[in-house]
Amino acid sequence: MxxxxxxxxxxxxxxxxxxxxxxxxxxxxxxxxxxxxxxxxxxxxxxxxxxxxxxxxxxxxxxxxxxxxxxxxxxxxxxxxxxxxxxxxxxxxxxxxxxxxxxxxxxxxxxxxxxxxxxxxxxxxxxxxxxxxxxxxxxxxxxxxxxxxxxxxxxxxxxxxxxxxxxxxxxxxxxxxxxxxxxxxxxxxxxxxxxxxxxxxxxxxxxxxxxxxxxxxxxxxxxxxxxxxxxxxxxxxxxxxxxxxxxxxxxxxxxxxxxxxxxxxxxxxxxxxxxxxxxxxxxxxxxxxxxxxxxxxxxxxxxxxxxxxxxxxxxxxxxxxxxxxxxxxxxxxxxxxxxxxxxxxxxxxxxxxxxxxxxxxxxxxxxxxxxxxxxxxxxxxxxxxxxxxxxxxxxxxxxxxxxxDLLNTAETPGDKTIEGLRSAVDVGVRYIVSWLGGNGAAGIHNMMEDAATAEISRSQIWQWLHNDIVLADGQRVTKDLVRQVLGDTEKQLRAEEGFPTENLDRAVELFERVAVAEEFVDFLTLPAYEQID
Incomplete structure (x- = not known):
């Protein structure tokens, strides 16, 4: 108006x-x-x-x-x-x-x-x-x-x-x-x-x-x-x-x-x-x-x-x-x-x-x-x-x-795991639910998270998916795997006592879009902004 x-x-x-x-x-x-x-x-x-x-x-x-x-x-x-x-x-x-x-x-x-x-x-x-x-x-x-x-x-x-x-x-x-x-x-x-x-x-x-x-x-x-x-x-x-x-x-x-x-x-x-x-x-x-x-x-x-x-x-x-x-x-x-x-x-x-x-x-x-x-x-x-x-x-x-030295990412210790994929989806979706609801500083799993958390989560999944990464347990990261984990996460959040589900559908849809799309979205907050007010 x-x-x-x-x-x-x-x-x-x-x-x-x-x-x-x-x-x-x-x-x-x-x-x-x-x-x-x-x-x-x-x-x-x-x-x-x-x-x-x-x-x-x-x-x-x-x-x-x-x-x-x-x-x-x-x-x-x-x-x-x-x-x-x-x-x-x-x-x-x-x-x-x-x-x-x-x-x-x-x-x-x-x-x-x-x-x-x-x-x-x-x-x-x-x-x-x-x-x-x-x-x-x-x-x-x-x-x-x-x-x-x-x-x-x-x-x-x-x-x-x-x-x-x-x-x-x-x-x-x-x-x-x-x-x-x-x-x-x-x-x-x-x-x-x-x-x-x-x-x-x-x-x-x-x-x-x-x-x-x-x-x-x-x-x-x-x-x-x-x-x-x-x-x-x-x-x-x-x-x-x-x-x-x-x-x-x-x-x-x-x-x-x-x-x-x-x-x-x-x-x-x-x-x-x-x-x-x-x-x-x-x-x-x-x-x-x-x-x-x-x-x-x-x-x-x-x-x-x-x-x-x-x-x-x-x-x-x-x-x-x-x-x-x-x-x-x-x-x-x-x-x-x-x-x-x-x-x-x-x-x-x-x-x-x-x-x-x-x-x-x-x-x-x-x-x-x-x-x-x-x-x-x-x-x-x-x-x-x-x-x-x-x-x-x-x-x-x-x-x-x-x-x-600034570009030396190859020597970063650690594995790429299904647990890491699940965590990225879980935290990313939880944060987007909070963001769509008007709260950009969200306490998640005893961490104070802001938009950077969701950005890392979805960009890492996009990178794994588009570089044909095989996880430590032998699973290849595919769109089907990401969507399966996303579906499991949505079910868990709906069953979680006290979790606000009002914006969960939109959060899941948005996370999937920015994590698996062919073209990388520069900032997930830009398409998210289209969904508020």
Whole structure:
């Protein structure tokens, strides 16, 4: 249903959302429209360039550092000094902009809250708008919630986490906001609405307009973001350099352009993050048809100690510290189970190991998914950092990583098993059910999962199927086998007590489509988006 707006050339198609009129003001929508008109066409060109590069990588089985940007890698430059609010990032908690989860994240004791408008947040129109309402209240310290007889408010006895907002990736359009008759780029909608309402207020309160940038595949995409920042600051009279952005290195093409990405954003850079699960998805996606050496074993057996993952994270730390930038570690997805002490003990032990490795490798901080695990991450980073806010001064000049190291998937230990296939189908379908229902951060088998989980699951099955893989028990991966496992999974979920089956039919159909189709779908969230609202 269209809502009238005085913003010229802008049409809002989404239904009314509580307090949405405070966010979707004519002035805010006009600001978003100016961003769309300035940068929408360049976004389209860069998406086309992505496809060309992927086709070339799939054909050759190769990626390499760019010869045309060698001068950037070999010249002497540094990113801007971090603002005071971001000098210590030893613990960061992630989560969607749901009101309750926002309050819990701010109260968690973490230094930073990744306020996720992307993979942990489904783009239902109500979520898109209410997330902005919640962020408006977060910046003004006025967020509270009364629900089911409980009251959630900001505590006075803790230092509240600094919010860093993650807009959607460049690939996603927001179909509920049309600019000159075309859907606006989702990233520009998310960034624009947040920046318009909160940039000046955040600066006044001692923080600022801080962001995480996802799914980037090249330094040209970083340059586009930088140009967005420059124009946005100029339009609203915000001092240049106020924006700070941490880029998730969660695609393998971006791993070959880390220095160039920092360089493009250097005035606005807050470092890089090892987005490990989407990175694994990107490796599979990029080289899905490039030969058997790129076919990985079961997802759960691909750990951060696999040679190609180790190379990627060590290069990230060295690159960041060489340029005076933060290196932020990846997600610890394990979550405690307050009803099962044994599960909790195992989860906390795994998080201890993960964060100890990252702190000792030189990372300046890392991510957790649950307030109960903040203290675990802090303990491991405290042991290494002590009173220092970070370890940017640790240059890791002992690290030497080449293109062959980043592509060394063949030495990944582990088998391809029927159990791995069943697990991929089970987790993938469970997550899609949650996503279609409006929840993009789903607790599944004591793990906090977001869209990356389903992407890995279905892309790995597609790769096994299209590379004629024979599993450890001698079964060949065929469409019939995948459909059999999918049918078994659907029966089990329908029989599972308490499992919500409202969206199960659609989830099964969607998973089958993106796992066995002849043409690989770049992001399963795009066809999923067609099924909501």
């Amino acid at each position: 269209s809502q009238s707006t005085p913003a010229q050339g802008v049409e809002v198609l989404g239904a009314p959302v509580e307090r949405g009129d405070e966010i979707l003001t004519p002035e805010a929508l006009d600001f978003v429209a100016r961003l769309q008109r300035s940068f929408g066409a360049r976004r389209d060109e860069l998406l086309a360039r992505r496809q060309q590069r992927r086709d070339e990588a799939a054909r050759t089985g190769k990626l390499d550092f760019l010869s045309e940007t060698r001068h950037i890698r070999e010249s002497d430059w540094q990113v801007a000094e971090p603002p005071a609010a971001l000098r210590d990032r030893r613990v960061e908690i992630t989560g969607p902009t749901d009101r309750k989860m926002a309050i819990n994240a701010l109260n968690s004791g973490a230094k930073v809250w990744l306020a996720d408008l992307e993979d942990a947040n489904t783009p239902h129109w109500s979520n898109v708008v209410s997330g902005q309402v919640n962020l408006y209240d977060v910046i003004r310290k006025q967020i509270e919630l009364h629900s089911n007889g409980k009251q959630y408010t900001l505590r006075d006895d803790v230092e509240h986490a600094v919010p860093l907002v993650r807009p959607r990736g460049w690939h996603f359009d927001e179909r509920h906001i049309l600019v000159d008759g075309k859907p606006a780029v989702g990233a520009l909608v998310d960034f624009g609405l947040y920046f318009f309402h909160n940039a000046a207020e955040g600066l006044r309160r001692g923080t600022g307009p801080y962001f995480y940038l996802p799914k980037m595949e090249s330094h040209l995409e970083a340059r586009l973001w930088n140009d967005v920042f420059v124009q946005a600051q100029q339009d609203l009279g915000i001092p240049q350099g106020s924006v700070r952005a941490t880029v998730l290195i969660e695609t393998i093409p971006a791993a070959f352009e880390m220095e160039e990405i920092l360089y493009e954003l250097r005035e606005h850079s807050a470092g890089l993050n090892a987005g490990r699960w989407d990175y694994l998805f990107s490796v599979i996606k990029t080289f899905r048809s490039a030969g058997s050496e790129f076919v990985l074993p079961d997802r759960n057996s691909v750990t951060m100690t696999a040679p190609f993952m180790r190379a990627y994270t060590e290069l990230l730390v060295r690159t960041c510290h060489k340029r005076g930038a933060f290196a932020i570690g990846g997600m610890a997805a394990f979550i405690p189970n307050r009803r099962d002490p044994e599960v909790t003990e195992k989860a906390l032990a795994k998080i201890h190991d993960d964060k100890r490795r990252e702190a000792n490798d030189g990372f300046d901080g890392s991510w957790v998914a649950h307030p109960d695990t903040v203290s675990v991450c802090r303990e491991e980073f405290d042991a290494v950092l002590g009173d220092k806010p970070n370890q940017i001064d640790r240059k890791r000049e002992d690290v030497s990583v080449g293109a062959a």
